Amino acid sequence: MNNSNSQFKLTKVTPAYWRLTFENPPINMIDPQSMLELQQLVDQFETDPELKVVVFDSADPEFFIAHFDINKAAEMPRHPGPTGYSAWIDVTLRMSRTSVICIAAIRGRTRGVGSEFALACDLRFASLEKAIFAQVEVGSGLIPGGGAIERLPLLTGRARALEIMLGSEDYDAATAERYGWINRAIPDAELDAWVDAYARRIATFDKQALGTTKALTNRHTVPDPDELLETAKVFMSAFAWPGFRERVVRLAAAGIGTRGDFERNFGDRILNL
Numbered sequence: 001m002n003n004s005n006s007q008f009k010l011t012k013v014t015p016a017y018w019r020l021t022f023e024n025p026p027i028n029m030i031d032p033q034s035m036l037e038l039q040q041l042v043d044q045f046e047t048d049p050e051l052k053v054v055v056f057d058s059a060d061p062e063f064f065i066a067h068f069d070i071n072k073a074a075e076m077p078r079h080p081g082p083t084g085y086s087a088w089i090d091v092t093l094r095m096s097r098t099s100v101i102c103i104a105a106i107r108g109r110t111r112g113v114g115s116e117f118a119l120a121c122d123l124r125f126a127s128l129e130k131a132i133f134a135q136v137e138v139g140s141g142l143i144p145g146g147g148a149i150e151r152l153p154l155l156t157g158r159a160r161a162l163e164i165m166l167g168s169e170d171y172d173a174a175t176a177e178r179y180g181w182i183n184r185a186i187p188d189a190e191l192d193a194w195v196d197a198y199a200r201r202i203a204t205f206d207k208q209a210l211g212t213t214k215a216l217t218n219r220h221t222v223p224d225p226d227e228l229l230e231t232a233k234v235f236m237s238a239f240a241w242p243g244f245r246e247r248v249v250r251l252a253a254a255g256i257g258t259r260g261d262f263e264r265n266f267g268d269r270i271l272n273l
Contacts, residue, residue: 008037009059013196015050016203023059026259029069030113032076035087039077042091045100052207053199056121057105057192061130064106065114066263068146070248070256073239088113088146089228092120096222099211101202105195106131107188111170111266115181116146119155122214124182125198127191131173132267133181137235139168139270140251141244145235150223155180170267247273 009021020041022028045051058064081090095102104118106126111134118124126133135152137144144152144165153161156179164171164181173185186194202210238244250273255262262269 006037007034008041014203016052017199018051019055019057021057021059022065027066027257027263028058028060028063028114029066029257030117031069031072035077035091038091039081039087042094042098045098046094051100052203052205052210053101053103055103055105055195055199058108060108062108062264064108064110064131065117066109067112067114067136073236083225085225085229086232089225089232092117092147093225093228095120096122096218099207099214101210101214103195103199105191106182107191108132109264109266111136112144113146116144116148116151118182119147119151125184125186125191125195126173126176126182127188128173128185129188131176131185133171133173133176134169134267135165136168136266136270138166139273141241141247142238143231143235145232145238147223147228149231150227152181154221154223168267168270170265
């Protein structure tokens with residue numbers, strides 16, 4: 001992904017260890033182009049014989065992945081991927097199934113589908129001071145449609161997952177770590193070096209041993225894809241719900257999708273809708 005229009009900058013640190021840096025101004029939202037690029041990247045994960053570990057990070061220190069670009073929902077790819085499922089489910093399933101270890105190195109706001117992308121990674125490490133997490137869909141009149149309903153309870157337990165999703169609040173990294181949402185909250189000044197050292201460490205290990213350990217762990221920790229599909233269909237239908245239709249006008253007026261106070265403090269400002 002090296003062309004000028006790419007949202008993901010690929011750095012091949014070593015043949016076994018790649019870094020992918022997401023940059024989609026103004027606030028790193030997932031949109032149709034993001035989806036197409038992610039599908040192409042996962043193609044490479046599945047076919048590169050030397051690759052063992054990939055770290056996803058952000059070029060924007062304020063936003064890891066802000067959320068889904070609701071203004072482009074109708075433009076999302078509809079054709080199924082190699083798994084037979086729609087684009088987002090296809091990407092997250094293939095990330096879980098590939099032998100490559102996928103790591104999210106999180107700095108900045110990680111809400112909605114941003115949180116769901118991190119949940120689809122194998123490991124999540126975050127800046128103690130600068131990472132913020134939320135599932136804001138319910139407060140916006142929608143439901144989490146990209147995997148949080150299925151993946152979050154596996155990490156946090158049912159009660160905390162419901163607390164997170166129903167409350168639509170922002171959570172700091174220390175709380176996210178305590179809840180099991182992420183692996184570790186690491187002091188910001190140490191985050192990049194810590195993740196790099198961990199990625200380099202596992203990149204020295206045998207690819208078959210890494211991949212087989214991941215595959216066997218998946219037996220009890222990966223959601224049923226048909227359940228992901230059911231949720232995704234409800235999510236898309238929710239764009240027609242009266243509650244969302246009322247709130248979307250207020251979301252636009254508040255500045256959703258723009259770099260400003262609303263997006264920086266989404267979890268608090270959502271109460272004013």
